[in-house]
Amino acid sequence: MRWRETCGIAVVIVLCTFPSGAQAQTSYGLGRPATAAEIAGWNIDIGRDGSNLPKGSGSVSQGREVFAQQCASCHGDKGEGGLGDRLVGGQGTIATPKPIRTVGSYWPYAPTLFDYIRRAMPQNAPQSLSDEEVYAVSAYILNLNGLVGADATLDAKSLAAVKMPNRDRFVGDARPDVKH
């Protein structure tokens, strides 16, 4: 890491000394380099392909316990919804006049589930669950939706491999779509 910091400073010095590009010319010299450890601590973004998912794993049965303690009061014992969103079911309803949009029926990518639970849930104590607990709750919700088996244990690789039913139904913005 120390080598990387030194290297980063060297790059800045080179750019300042030889202002060949527009970027170097507009440099204000404000801010300081971010270290790899600082970035790793804050960068919790998970790509749709599962990139940046952490080590560890969690099972459906562990997830059932964590969900009962941390999630059920808002989302219902089986993810049927309450104060919080409904998480389960709705498959086959998306093209009907009464669509039920849940993780199982609507979400296009499974790694998004890990990303959202870790960063924002439970609502009263976000970022309090361990990575293992987040994997476990993700596995439980996917199991309730029939997308992984009751004996499944998910990690970075297997979570990214879950094919969500609605994945191919998202399209670009066609507006302006109403013309006079």
Place this chain on the structure above:
Amino acid sequence: MSRTFDKPAGTTRRRFLRGGAAVAGGTVLGARASVAAETDNLPPNIPEWMKAPGEPMGSQPYGAPSPFEKGVVKNISKTLKQYISASSRTPLQELDGIITPNGLFYERHHGGVPTIDPAQHRLMLHGLVERPLIFTMDDLRRFPSESRVHFLECSGNPGYSKPYGKTASDLVGLVSCAEWTGVSLKLVLQEAGLKPDAKWIVAEGADAAALTRSIPIEKCLEDAMLVYSQNGERLRPQQGYPLRLFLPGFEGNMSVKWLRRLHVTAEPVYSREETSKYTDLLPDGTAREFSFYMEAKSIITRPSGGQRLGAPGFHEITGIAWSGHGKIARVGVSVDEGKSWQSAQLQEPVLTRALTRFRLPWQWDGKPAVIQSRAIDETGYVQPTLAELLAVRGENYFYHNNAIWPWRIAADGEVTNALA
């Protein structure tokens, strides 16, 4: 000495406040008290607020509206399931001009409103950049600054299915407009140096939702701002203090509040907000994603739902128009249920991606009428009717409802939502 003056003046003021409050309550007793108070202060009598000094300097170190305007507050639904992830609306029908006072700016939070010490706040810029950087608030304020007037609008303003709101605020109160001050995002990105495959930037808030949205690099380099002040003062906590992203013309939630991180990437992150929430479901089961722009829109705010025309004769019709695609070119106003349209006067300055005030003088003949406005922006786009939108999008579409909204005026002057 001041004590001698204060006591009678204070007593009088309290008496008036009681009268005013009772009028707002609409009780018969209140009306009677109000008549008595008004009579005392009307010609030829000298009003009592002229007979004693007013409140001394310093009684309001920050300032507050007149106590007679205490009903002009943010519009918060009484049927909210909870208040951590919720919204409040601007009382559009009570405001003039184009600038929304900071205390009345609409709010939408996903994890409550954090209290952030600016000395401890940091903005991290990393990913596909030559030099990952961390900025303090002092760093950001040292960059060359700029101020611009733009609207901000929630994408769900309003939905497509009934019930529709009673007032302009109920309907489209999730829009406000302010002068924003900060630094061009482009300048800050140049400081870090974008790599050639940098196509998106994932912005993250320092709130309990750690909300993330992906923004195309083109928008980041066009007119995006890192904002620290709003209408001259530092951002309110509800608006992202000490730092927010601002993306003119884009749906409000992308202007990430309490901004702490910008992650430069090759593709969008497909966060929960941009998959399960801010997408629009079409009747065939496909859903539109990454639908960023707010299309042209307008609403008559006076007269509007919940108000009453006191008598036939002259009334000014006025309202606001805006477009995420640029300037408002024209606003048509119809007073005959859409059969004919007249061009309204646009108040200068007409700014890009800002609220534009329009006005039309009108003689009301005292007969029932339906009035409505239709915005046309500089791209030539014409604001559609709700029926036209529903025909293409269906009722499962949720965001980006920019329909024309007609108000019905009854013979007794009462104004109601013509589509409700």
